[in-house]
Amino acid sequence: MFYLKIAIMDAIECILTRRCVRKFKNIPVEWDKIGKILEAGRAAPSAGNLQDWKFIVITDETIKKNIADSAFNQYWMMDAPIIIVIVSEPYKNERFYGLRGEKLYSVQDAAAAAQNMLIAAHALGLGACWIGAFDESKVKDILKMIPEARPQIILPIGYAAEIPPVPVKYKIENIAYFNKWHGRMKDINFTLGYTSAKVMGAIDKGKKILDKINKKIRKE
Secondary structure, eight states, X not given: OXXXXXXXXXXXXXXXXXXXOOOBOSOOOOHHHHHHHHHHHHTSOOGGGOOOEEEEEEOOHHHHHHHHHHTTSOGGGGGSSEEEEEEEOHHHHHHHHHHHIIIIIHHHHHHHHHHXXXXXXXXXXXXEOOBOOSOHHXXXXXXXXXXXXXXXXXXXXXXXXXXXXXXXOOOHHHHOOSSSTTOOOSOHHHHTTOHHHHHHHHHHHHHHHHHHHHHHHHHO
């Protein structure tokens, strides 16, 4: 099975350690790795399993430059040996799900494929970056796309020449609610079953008990 072949690191570790890479080494990416990344995208969920996506793999230097131009002059992406453009086919979702399928489901499907591909690239020792800022009409012209198709995401991929810093993230208690909007738990770490939190809580409780005993002994 494909997922066994790319299980190079623990899935959670891979998700938590993935970073956006914008500097790449001048080293070609092996085609078997590109194939695995494409398979990861193909394995993503999609509305009604319509799989309304296409993946355009770009290696041509002129096309890469034109893509960088269309992405508001983000020329750093030209250093990536491979660029993959994820294209959606909204008309497929529109047939089954109407306006919501066209405007939302097709975007969600492309996003799910992109995240799978980013995680697969990281698991394979590669760096990549999610690019959503570009002139859609220009990309369509550059890649000679049919009018009904829509470019959603650009993924420059290659061997990383940088170690991006860990970005600041909100704490779980600031983004996770329970049962309703703004529904909060008193001890979210304990509620979510974080072993380390339980252990630290027990240690803190033990320290407090020992402090009380020590104070009592001193008084006596």
